[in-house]
Amino acid sequence: MGINETSQPIELLLAVRRGNRTLGSQIEDRLRRAIREGTLRPGSRLPSTRDLARQLGISRRVVVDAYAQLAAEGYLSLRQGARPRVSPTPASALQAPVVPEVPACRARFDFRPSTPDVSTFPRAAWLRSLREAVSRVTDADLGYGDPRGVIALRSALAEYLGRVRGVVADPERVVVTSGYTQGLGLVCRALAAAGARRIALEDPSNPDDAIVAARAGLEPVRVGVDAGGTRLDDVMRTDPDALVLTPAHQQPTGVVLTGERREALLAWLRGRNAVAIEDDYDAEYRYDRAAIGALQGLDPDHVAYAGSASKTLAPALRLGWLVVPPSLLQAVTHEKLLADRGTARIEQYAFADFLNRGELDRHLRRMRARYRRRRDALVEALADALPEARVCGAAAGLQVTVELRDGDDERAIRAQARSRRVEIETMGDFRPAAAGSPPALVLGYAQMPEPTIRAGVRELAEAVHAARRDQTP
Secondary structure, three states, X not given: OOOOOOOOOOOOOOOOOOOOOOHHXXXXXXXXXXXXXXXXXXXXXXXXXXXXXXXXXXXXXXXXXXXXXXXXXXXXXXXXXXXXXXXXXXXXHHHOXXXXXXXXXXXXXXXXXXXXXXXXXXXXXXXXXHHHXXXXXOOHHHOOOOOOOOHHHHHHHHHHHHXXXXXXXXXXXXXXXXXXXXXXXXXXXXXXXXXXXXXXXXXXXXXXXXXXXXXXXXXXXXXXXXXXXXXXXXXXHHOOOEEEEOOOOOXXXXXXXXXXXXXXXXXXXXXXOOEEEEEOOOXXXXXXXXXXXXXXXXOOOOEEEEEEOOOOOOHHHOOEEEEOOHHHHHHHHHHHHHHHOOOOHHHHHHHHHHHHOOHHHHHHHHHHHHHHHHHHHHHHHHHHHOOOOEEEOXXXXXXXXXXXXXXXXXXXXXXXXXXXXXXXXXXXXXXXXXXXXXXXXXXXXXXXXXXXHHHHHXXXXXXXXXXXXXXXX
8 A cells, every 4th residue: 555645753652562463463453442541633634655564664564454444444544645533433432422512592792800802912013022032042041040030120120110110129129920829829828838727818819829828838818998998907807928909990899999098008017927928900000090100119028019911911821920028029929940940931931021111101002092091981871771870990000890679699690691691790709708798899800892892781771670670470
């Protein structure tokens, strides 16, 4: 049988041994088993007969005959001039039919928060920075390097964060991470190793934070949030060793930690020798108020600052950063080393170039104007369709909270919305014990243009009204 194989060799994990059984039958049996068990999937490429014979150190004729037998049985697809492949419908598929996956129903209107408009990602500018990074990176830079990250990015971040957020950021204290969640985990594990036992989390807050803290060996405790931000009486009552807070734009309520509470919190941190982890959530997006500086800038020795590129550019970049107090720097660096030996270095060089050329500043200016229009469209549509609702947290960020009437059922509203292919989140998603708290929706607006937002709010209002009708006896 003559087969014109391609010239590029590929590897296959397969071994034969000389003994009682023929080499050809061993090849056939091993390939049949791999196809039946799913190790070799339908459509998988195989080495040419010449390649496999060379890998096994046997005659090519033995491989040709084995392939021919498997093709006759329906396991392989052989075509002249093409690479041998596992048949798209091998015999095993006929013996054990696979139930096709049912594709998830795509939402018509997606109001889920925490996702930016990734369609606006500045691809051309990022590609330029990536090309610059690849062209300039040295052989030494392609090694593991400092687990804190490349000095070029740590220096660029120190300059940017100091200029834009008022962060006191010596490059030596900057640690580049693979996103905010990893950064939180690194600090929590460093705190636990230093003897911390309890960490306070805002209520409501990101539900993942409690999981991350518990896995690090810390006991999460809840502290309330009101119109002035984190309640300090709750902090003092629970007496934690550390706390996580979002002072510039509380997640998810959008309130700002007042100046008076900032001073009192910092005094408590110093007196308790505790550490606050500042999640600078959505701080770059503000519309109706001046920028709020980072808490870390007021006490760099007791506040660990955490940020990421997920909301400003795209979550897919997996780039975040910490500015760590001196007392935790060595332990956090060690935890980063154990976690992954460092975030992808070529992308770090690209982001350093991106920052230094002012591309992030330009992108944020464009997006603030766009997001403000979408915020306005959402607020106006809610006023028309749900006039009894109260919209909060609209001055900044990428989401608002919508307080509903007492007695409204968040779960019923979500079910009604989902039946209309409208995706939302509720305050119960951010609060472990939602019983007794006022019903509220948490709506993001970053992903949809203004006309879509208005149409989506009309559908959402229908869901709210339908849920109320179902409650009526």
